[in-house]
Amino acid sequence: MSIRPVLEARNAVPTMEGAGVHLHRAFGFHDPSELDPFLLFDDFRNEIPAHYAKGFPWHPHRGIETITYVLSGEVDHADSLGNTGRLGAGDVQWMTAGSGIMHQEMPRGNASGQMHGFQLWANLPRDLKMTDPRYQDVAAKEIPEIIDDDGTRVRVVTGEFWGKRGPVDGIAADPQYLDVFVPAGVKKTLPVDTYRRAFAYVFEGQGAFADASAPSGVLLEKEVMGEEVNIRDMSGDRTLIRFGTGDSVTVQAGEEGIRFLLISGAPLQEPVAWHGPIVMNTKDEIRQAMSDLRNGTFIKPAH
Template structure:
């Protein structure tokens, strides 16, 4: 019997500053580990003011994780210690596996009108793969298949499967799915999900009703958690829905369309030791990583 997922939690993204002074909103992060296992954080960087993002994310290290950058408007210039460099433009995605270690920079540039819109997701790596060889999967917009269902729902398949199409990002250890979905007004969308996988939706435009439930939005004030049961059953822009386990998720709309990122992955279930851009299993492994960064032995792979 097919079981529909129910809402486990609803989170409103919160303003924060990262990098050299980039103003963004964090949908979830440090305090939610291991609730989103295998995922570590999701940042929403969108602005019409270049001063919010042009300082960017200058050279910094990563080890033990994957960073997934999805750009919808504007450009992000990037370069790394392996000699890779390029531009992530509107509709493109970059799936970077830091593995044993990489030093890189990401510098948002916006579009000709100064608009920047994108998202960065961090995914953990299991202990057996934390020291794997670093790699990139850079995918241009035209390579991402888009499915249009009979009711007008549009699905961009970045990773995983939908509507008989397979996304171009493949061979990822935690068996993730990453879809960009737009459901038109007065419509319904149902998508199968793998049992035991963590599944969440992050609304980036409009509003929708998930699981036919009234959401209970959690938020924090001065370190105290509060909950607010909404009067209407809609989840709106810049809000995240984390689902309970089940075989499928469902969303419906009324007088307004909804666009959201649907992301899922297989939980790792291992200890997490996390400091800044490095995520390992133990505090000792963290100490070694930063000692290596300071003494110049952090990078294990030679330049291409």
């Protein structure tokens, strides 16, 4: 067993998107090779309706897949193909934009006004950039949850984990998307395929990941395979953890436990040309997409 070292631990950055939605961005619009095949990750969490109610009005996507996971509140969605729906707490939507789609996403708070969800963008490989768009809407009850003997809970959105397989399938990046809770004081090692890029995003409680870097340098110690491994300062809410290579991730939960997403996928290692919500391989393909938008030919007939 080889524990993945932590290459970086950093806080998500406040920003605004759509028609004025206040959110925190963990990564995106910088170096697309950093977490290839993933391009962007946003945490949209708020208790003030004015900071999210105007939502994400009609906008285009091409060449990517978007993964929306709702924890509280709801998201109403509609698209240029005539699809409509509503995502509630615990639900997931995996949208393959492919050759092009126009859609909108409008968040609504729960009875207390709270709204919380995540959106991840995954790149599509060159040969699937212009595939037909499709949706996979997955209800919370369809997502398997595993409870280990020590109280660790894992919801398996996609990929295979501890003998369970998530309901989302046919995704180009062949990802593993897990929602993990580790109880207070528990040390847990979770397997991750060696050939995938991987990151964790902490959104509740706190914990320490093996070899994590942190400014204050407080060390915890544990033994892995007979060798002493440094586990540094606790990572808390809205922290992105970027891992190096290995076949597992180790975390030591803090006093309140820790909940995080653990996401991994096979890197594409292809050129990236990026213009807002459109991600292709070349600048010429971006120019063609913008021309299609201007000419009203962005939405392509199904193959």
